[in-house]
Amino acid sequence: MAFKKKRKSGKWIVNIVLGFICLIWLLPTLGLLISSFRPAADILSTGWWKVLPHQEWKAAGDTIKLPKDVDLRGPIEVNGKTYTDDQLKAGVEVDGNRLIWENRRARVISIEKQGWVTSTDLTLDNYNNVITGKEYTLKNADGSETTEKGTGLSQAFWNTLTIAVPATVIPVLIASFAAYAFAWLRFPGRKTLFVIIIAMLVIPIQVALIPVLKDYTSLGLNGSYLGIWLAHTAFGLPLVTYFMYNFISQLPKDLFESAFMDGANHFTIFSKLILPLSVPALASIGIFQFLWVWNDYLVSLIFIGNQPGVQVMSMKIADLVGSRGNDWHLLTSAAFISMLMPLAIFFLLQKYFVRGLMGGSVKG
């Protein structure tokens, strides 16, 4: 009994620690979410936590007017007490009230009392700007103004989806074929080939950018969907193959042998046995690859560019901020919209994801 109790309290501690870690991880996201509903001026001036009820000094309506010629650099006398300018800038507490400059130029000091404040000034403007596009005001020659509507994220959203789905399906499919071959077919050079593929894992994609771009230029693949599918496929294949190999090679051998005895050829074994059995692995590596493609900026930047017809979300979001970063507050809502798809995929395939995480860990 005592042992059981101990275990129970241990569980509690683990839960509290885990909860705490979760909170630390989630807090910035929560802040971002709240910020995304705040007006631009508020984001600039105060932190997101000011939305929550908190104590703050508020002007009580009373002011003290000092003579205009008070020297700000010397001691300043207020109601018989002297303060320095720095004190009055930061605010000094006197009998539960706080004295602070209201208008330093006019030498007016405000008396503030502490009170509860919630700033509930929330807006959908950020989302509006991001989804439907910003409005630009252009002046005409005669001084009149025309408003032009920019494009929102919708086009970029579909572009990204057009890229991400094939760029996930193609490598996962090819890698499954390859993994099966490496795991269960006997052919000369099998091990060597496999080790070469594993070795590719350590080559950073950056070294390949310019050579591949040169080839793409000669083939006319730049800025086309086909080009970026191939790029993502190639850059993703080593990891996906390795992952799938580890899973497929662990499947019981007897299964294939009996299927073989029954007259199944390799393709039948693959499509009827391997694929259904490796759904967890397929799903989890699918999530990995999808997230990588969805969040990718570099590969898109190099191979597909910024033409509106093919521009991906990550690049469109960077553009929304403006040439000089003047609209950075839009990043808050844009980040949330771009998170929607990965979140949906994750929750949809969550059960496979956890199972699949162990896909490469235990080797028989």
Next chain:
Amino acid sequence: MKKTGKTKASLLMVACLSLTMMLSACGSGGGPTDPAASTNTNNNNNNTTTTTTTAAAGAELDKALKGEYKGTKVTMFGPFVDADQKKFESSIKDFEDKTGIDIQYEGSKEFEATINIRVDGGSAPDIADFPQPGLLNSIAKTGKVVDLTNVLDQDKMKKNYNQSWLDMSMMDGKDGKIMAGIWNRSNVKSLVWYPKKQFDEAGYKVPQTWDEMMALTEQIAKDGDPAWAIGIESGAATGWPATDWIENIMLRTTTPENYDKWVKGELPFTSPEVKHAVDVMSKIWMNKDYVYGGTKSIVTTAFGDAPKPMFDNPPKAWFNLMGNFITSFFPTTAKVDQDYDWFYLPPIDEKYGKPVLVAGDIYAMFNDRPEVRAVMQFFTTGESIKTWVQSGGVIAPMNDASLDWYQSESDRRMAKLVQEASTLRFDGSDLMPGKVGAGTFWKGMTDYVSGTATLDDALKQIQAGWKN
């Protein structure tokens, strides 16, 4: 034992194979230069045809306006996105309609990083817009930029541009000097923005000399406000607004020749001239009564957020030294000429006249086709930027851009300031090699202002950027 030997052998083989694969990748990377070379010969043919029909330089624009290149496409790549992209597209729309040439503009925030990769990868755009001539300079050295000397009518160019602009477009090519680009947009960086309405109400007068400006700063401090709103935070580019200050002061305390030498790296940062310039700046920056939020806040305030206190009522700060593009950060409710205005950062030493610091965009050509030539020739005319000028926020460097186009008094005065400047100099940090101008210069100034380095150490650190 035997097994480990085998794995070792296979590992060795892998290493060899991956090496050969990488080598072959590089080799095949060289392959596509063949078609590129063939297009080059085409270009040469074009060149010869244009040179044979002498004085044809600049003729493509007329042909284009007659509709000869209808249906052709010209790709363009540049750094402006969002609102600026809209303004650019509206400024070329008329030309596109008239000629039937489709200018496909692609904007990227990552322009500086991408253009090198594109040029190296053989997929250079027809025309690229460089906000920093230093970057174009380094690409011109590889010989991939088309020399514009024969593409543009040089007599017309001389008429339409201040000689300073033309000098700044000459760069070192692969074999000797080439005209690497043309200037299309410019902005002025010697402007001090101030809240005009309250400024007038407070009875202040726009200072005409540096001493007057310092006296006014002191006056405002006595009245109860720090005069200057300064912020140099800008993400990875933190520190650049400080370079504008130093450049402006350099132009006002030493000769333009010294400035040019400094930009070229012949006058070191550790020289007394540069040190003096920083000292002059420090008299404002390092005085906590003069800077909104105190010296400490300079490094942590974003340059775009810095002017915000000027629009409080009453203003909490009064001056902000920044290029004309800063207006896009001003509150949308504030009106130019009424709520805010600018004055010219006053001269320090009468000897050096009224120097003006400018920056701008230089357009370079990478593929020589007649329709691209026509577009380049179009970009040398004021017409190519007319609607943008009308929208505000940009100054046309061309002489045929009429002052009437400017919709605000503020913009018009700016254009005049540039045209009448006794000395026109380009933003030095944009001209310096990236390692200095966009590297140690930014970092050194940030370290100095934040107090992590003494002035001497900071200057030494900046100078060290020239060595790598």
